[in-house]
Amino acid sequence: MDLPDDLPMNERIRLLRESRGMSRAVLAGLCGRGPDWLKKIESGERDLDSFTLLMRIAGALDVGDLTAITGPAPLVQPVRTGRLSHPAVPAIWSAVMERAMVPKQSGPVDVAALRGRVEQSWRLWHTSGHNRTEVGALLPDLIRDAEQAVRSTDGATRREANVVRSDVYRLVGQATAYVASPELAWLVADRAVDAARDADDPAAIGCAAWNLGNIMRETAYPGEALRIVVDAASQLRPHLDDGPEDWRGIYGALHLHAAVTSAREGKAGEAWRYWDTGNEVAKSLPQNYVHASTVFGRANVDFHAVSVATDLRSSSKALNLADDLDPDVMPSVERRSRLWVEITRGHLQRGDTTAALHVLTKAHRISPETVQFTPSARSAAAELWRKAPRALRGEAGHLAEAIDVTPPG
Template sequence: MSTDATPDPYREALAFGQRLQILRQRRGLTQDQLGGLVARSGSWVRSLEAGRLKTPKLPLVLRLAEVLRVRDLSDLTGDQSMHVNLFTGPGHPRFAAVREALNALQLGGGREAPPAAHMSARLSRAWQARHSAPNHRDVVGSLLPDLIRDAQAAVRAAATIADRKAAQAQLAETYFLAQFFCAYQPDAPLVWRVAERGMMAAQDSEDPHAIGLAAWLTTQAHRESTHLDAADAVTLETLRYLEPLLPNAGADVRAVAGALTVEAGLTAARRGETGTAWRYWDVARRLAETMPAGYFHPVTSFSRAVIGAHAVTVAVETHAGGESVRQAARAEAEAIPSRPRRARHRIEQARAYHLDRQPDVALATLAQAHEAAPETVQYNGHARRIILEEAEAKNADRRRRASELAARMGLLTA
């Protein structure tokens, strides 16, 4: 093997600083950028990578791991006794069956295609179950294998161009549901394959709503992989495509445009572009105010109720502690009808309180999130990081409460 090959931090016995440098470079971050994201200086990162500083304590290691999106805490620390998954969940019991359905190659006509109306009703029920069930991953995971096979069969059986386009739109929607389920599961390449299939099916359908949703999900995948330029390219190009359609569009297409505008703001916030982030959020807020009272988009959750939740995330992503707490106090979680979206909002509120050095309130808020939708908290890297950090707190009562919550989540299971 070439002696100038880049070391692999997942295999080689490297010092903490060397691992940090390799993982930082793989994420495309400068030392100054990484330092800013963990409230430290670029010179601190340089000293850490050069081995002039000791390995930080666990709370700061967890912050670094969160920013770098490491698969397992041991990938950063090198300590093989610290197998704690952060941004990859433990693997849902129904994941294997869903993956098998996604990976299967179905070329023949051995499966009878269901009527379009039947598929539409099943997809609607699946989205309703996702929003209403506390164990939403379990429910959706039980429905997906047959939905995937039937949606694929419907495309193959389409008799006319119009029928095929309609079937492609339903297939795209099925892939969107699968992408939600596959997120944070231990097979990152599968998430990207599903995202690409969803985009291809949406483009083949020529349905603006489906195309917008595919872009919305792809943007999130790019941003979570820290591919911020790619996230912007997808978001802004799709908004340019949708903009001339909006004056005559229905509520669902306008909601997708609003959700994409939020995504543009969240990407700007991730970059630290505070003014740009809030400008995009304000445009999305004005669009949300034009939606019918009580409207709630079944995929993106875009609505009047959720726009305040997005404000919390913008403030947190720009590391504005005081502003994030103010937004958290203004955005009422109980107004959000979806259990997983309500739980996610509670997690964002917890991030705000934790950023503002209110760890007791953060833990209490995470407990509320867990009550709303346990599986959402279990698979959320931000929630996991806060709980793990507070499980090491000096305060005995806080340490006990964090440990109890971690135990309920099965967080420390190898």
């Protein structure tokens, strides 16, 4: 929009929101806040003095230059905050949309071999620092082959093929998080759930619910996300005594999801109760147990304690918990990098930009794409770019440019 230079920030936000047809509730939800908060911002009753929240509003409004919101203030620099993209997404989208148009092919599909390929792809997701690029290149063929496996089989083999198909779409959800359109995110989450239900497999249903919960939480439906994962855990609970270890792993992962979701809503009591359940599940499993896709296990439970404390803005507790961890025991490179992002957030909450910059640089070194495509990491990088001490501005600028938060040069 072509807004007058002298238009105040609150009016700019309101006009930009209305021009996109967004309600206050939707925009506020995308920023992790309530509609009353946004109403006060837009009316001028409350100042928007948090750079992190300013970044969130810009991202939600798909604004690539913060001056569209702030006005031509001399101290504000342009920031790339609109919807993220990745070159793997168009081919993935094409494969997802082909299902209804591809005729049934003759000949069986080796479901066991397909399962092996999917398991290898999950391992690649957790071990590569460039996981979106490397896994994204594999996904189109996996999607097509999974769909063909279901079309070309029947009976027990078809149920097994549906479990594999659900796993494929869950992996698609992970690999395209934050870079796909909402339509693709919802579609692949729904297909994962449908395939798991068609398989009538409790573990697959639990994993699909965990995946759907991720999508709902990140698209501003935390209440629904919490309900889905809690319901899925309740349905899985009767099967735990006679089921394999992985069923307990999924049950624990659902509770960790609920813990983070509650923490982001500021519900400390609920968050720690859900975390406690996940902790008890981890204690009942072997010390070295790790679920293949959710990476639930002892280390991930401990990592989630840091996330819960950070989301509750208990930075001292978060950093104290982090001090007692050995990140290298986590086999997932992606999850290890995200831990350092959480620690970065804790340091920023305390105003320690020097420590935050050091830690976020470490997270980027471990997994560049995790930092580049995780909104909390990008917000932290932008905040550091703005607030870093003079002696560290060059380093903060290089990091921001490396993850495409700032224009090069």
